[in-house]
Amino acid sequence: MELSQRHDRILAELRIHGSLSAADFAERMGISAMTVRRDLRELGEQGRLRRVHGGAVSIDTQPTTGIPHRPGARPTPAPGAADTLFTFGFVVPDPSYYFPTIVAGxxxxxxxxxxxxxxxxxxxxxxxxxxxxxxxxxGGVDGLLVTTSVLDAFATLELLERAPVPVVLVERSVAESPVGNGLEFVRTDHAAGAAIALRHLAALGHERVGMAAFDTPTTPSLRLGYERARRQLGLREDASTAIIDDRHGVGEQTRRYLEACVASGTTAVFMHSDHYAVEFADAALDFGLSIPDDLSIVAYDDEVAGLARVPLTAVAPPKRDIGRFAATMCFERISAAAQQGFSARHMSLRPSLSLRESTAPPR
Structure with a gap:
């Protein structure tokens, strides 16, 4: 284990148990007792723990307030994971798009x-x-991370409210929900992401900026951010917008939307999802439009935007950080310090903009 990994693990065990035996930790980690004692000395000097004979105790809690027995991984851990301190379950809608980076975090x-x-x-x-x-x-997990399949998943939220373990919603908000609003969540501020896209396009000189999107749990927040930014930036109200039904006739809907953009003088579009933005860009080129001379495009998600025929400027949610914060929040709820209680946290993270070749000033 590297130094930073050892320090994180030592502090994690102190949060769970309140105390740590240097000899026990060294044996379980397969490292020398001298190394552990040196780590404890360094962390003690930083004020992150209090050293005692044979080990250390947490500075946040008394040892008696921690979980009395370290929870083992359930189901049976894979080889080499027998000393797992805790197990979190993570339920996601799709293992292949958008969520892999969140899960990795x-x-x-x-x-x-x-x-x-x-x-x-x-x-x-x-x-x-x-x-x-x-x-x-x-199966006995110690905490749950959950991304609901729909935005207002009331039955699921009711189930999660009754869960006997800490729960953190991931990329979902329950701030204004009548069900589950006591749950914690960490999500991307999608409305801010839409505003980032429109500010970029407005700075380039675009006055008619449209929006086209699949109907997903993310879309309402994007629409809110789009409408708010359009008003604040003084952009034209007659730019073309559309909700694309991805269940049938996407090509025909795309053709009609392109015709509407040309007819209305729309010179830039903000698009969700990333996959659709790539398809749309191909359709626009086949339609005879030049990107970005005739039409600038900003995609949302930044999963495959850079692989388009004309690489697409895209708003990138902080997916890895979303996963990291979600796991941290859940861990803090199972730690000894959390037994004393603190208010439920609703956390939003700001996306970033990846500039590529699909945006330019209008001709």
Whole structure:
């Protein structure tokens, strides 16, 4: 283990138990007792723990307030993971688009704290989602990270409110929900992401900026940010907008939207999702439009935008940080310090803009 990993693991065990034996920790980690004592001395000098004979205690709590026995990984951990400090379940709608980076961030943070992640996939099926949550709870996870399959997943939120372990929603908000608003969440500020896109296009001189999007749980926040930024920036109200039904006739809907953009004089569009933005850019080029001379495009998600025929400028949610913060928040709820209680946290992270070749001043 590297120095930073050892320090994270030592502090994690102190948060869970309140105390740590240097000899026990050295044996479990397969390192020398001298190394552990040196780590404890350094952390003590930094004021992050209090050294005692044979080990250390947390500076946040008394040892008696921690979880009395370290939870083992359930189901049985993989070889080499027998000393797992805790296990979190993570339910996501799709293991192949958008969420892999979030999951990777959560896994990275959990492992640095001595834990592991067990994945469940709902495939945007609310009933399957609840089944996965119940399966993970029955398996004895110590906390849950959940991205609901739909925005207002009231049945799922009711289930999570009754969960006997800490729960953190990921990329979902319950701030104004009548159900589950006591749950914690960490999400991208998608409305801010839309505003970032429009500010970039307005700075280039575009006055008619449209928006086209698939109907997803992210879309309402993007629409809110788009409308707010359009008003604040004084952009024209007659730019073309559309909600694309991805279940049928996407090509025909795209053709009609392109015709509407040309007819209305729309010179730039903000698009969700990334996949659709790439398809749309191809359709626009085939339609005879030049990108970015005739039409500038900003995609949202930044999963594959850079691979388009004309690489697309894109707004990138902070996906890895979302996963890291979610795992950290859940860990803090199972730690000894959390037994004393603190208010539920609703956290939003700001996206960033990746500039590429699809945006330029209008001709």
């Amino acid at each position: 959560a896994v990275e943070r959990a492992q640095s704290l001595g834990g592991r992640i067990v994945l469940g996939v709902s495939r945007y099926d609310p009933a399957r989602e609840r089944d996965q949550i119940e399966r993970l709870l029955a």
